Amino acid sequence: MSDDRRRGNRTLALLAVTIVLAYAVPYGLLRDQPVWQGAFLFWLVFGVVAIGLIAWLVSDWRP
């Protein structure tokens, strides 16, 4: 397996884990936390991380 392919697979796996966390953390660890620093902040960070991972995933494309 080439390095590019391995990196791509790793990024996809990270994206998948991030998406699972978008369900698990707000409904688990942060459940019933009535503050901005709870689910709101977590989902904001999740959005930024997910966008970053997608950008990383496509950065290798050679048009």
Added chain:
Amino acid sequence: MTLGLIGALAVYALIGIGVAFAARRGLGAGATEYYLAGRRAGGLISALSYGATTYSAFMMVGLAGLTYAGGVGALGFELVYLAGLGLVAIFGPRFWLASRAFGFITPAEMLSHRYASRWVGGVMAVTACVFLIPYSAVQLMGIGYLVSGLTDMAIGFEQGILIGAALALIWTLAAGMRSVLWTDALQVVVMLVTSLIAAGFVIAALGGPAAFLESTQADHGEWLSVPGPGLFSLTTFFALTVPWFFFSISNPQVSQRLFTTESIGAMRRMLLGFLLLGFVYTLISVVWGFSALQLVPDLDQPDLATPRLLATDAIPAPVAIVLVVGIVAAAVSTVDSILLSLSSLAARDLYRPLAPRGSHEMIAGQAVILVVTVLAVLFARLQLDLITVLSVAASSGLLVTVPSIVGCFFWRRGTAAGAIVSMVVAGVTVTVLQLTGFDPLGIPASICGGALAVALFVGVSLATRPDSARADAFLAPVEQGLAQHRIR
């Protein structure tokens, strides 16, 4: 307010019509030109248009209403959808390479070719029509309610519907995908700028960002948590997010955009540009919903949060007027893309197989645009609950096409029978479940439909004989292109 809104809508319509007809210059002949803008769309305009198509009146009305009713779960729901754009990183180049190699114009055509059966594309085209016509009707209804409510019926509900439908129709017919791309780019700027200005005013009315954060937490702390006030249980969150996660490949009006970019580089710019735009617009809509909680509390119908907020003193009349124009733009830009996509599906995947010479294919496609517009207007005028149910069911209904789309590229063993049975049986099942409101074993209809589609696609494919030669011939140029562009 009334005169101002009528004037603003007239200016918006005239500028849009001017842009749409300007897009006719350089329009070539043929289906590829009309439906895919000659496969020459640049990255920036594609990103803007993708945003305008995806984000409808739902954002500043529906998502704001969801935030009003259920709190922060609305943010999670919309951002999980955005993370689903990772699917474009996987499927985008594959769609693009296959369409270049075989000349596909619609995603349904691609499925018909891959599974070596016209029926597969035909079923997909019908599925798209069943779910997307009511979805368009609801957009038109949104325009009707908003405009009639804010002009004290000076513009009536039906007139509002007709204005929205006429604009979508003209902008689609003017130059096909070219006019849709150009007017979408204009409209998404209107949507974003107007919503940003309006959100700024409501935050200012609440004493500025710090005071807004503080008062929301103090007075509506429950809305900042999940499950929160009750709407966003984990089950509901799953039911909403799973179909929307797959939206980018299940909805033809957006998946078809993967055929239109001029290069893989333009597709990358489209994806990244849209992600940025989507993140900002999501935040604005959710903040708008939280602001409504404080400025217009205790509404029985959360969907009224935006109209009621616009009627308060917090927002100067000119700002309210431009925001309404922005919401109308969001709805029209979604409807025109759906019209064009359904037209191409009907012409290429339903009409052409019946009239193989395809001599009147373009006329048939344009006739379909007219028919679909009329149907959407008629549906909207009826104001039936059924339409709302079907439109809500749209993303769940189209989810049943996902196993066949995934199998197209990732499972050589997939067969035409598997694709057809999964789409038909799961599509009918999910519609019945949505209409009856019955959740088997407490599992939401959307999840049931998706799971059933996967099971049927795999089961029926394994029980039938695959066309391995066709799968190999289909995948060969795709795999070659992926290696060439260093795409995993």
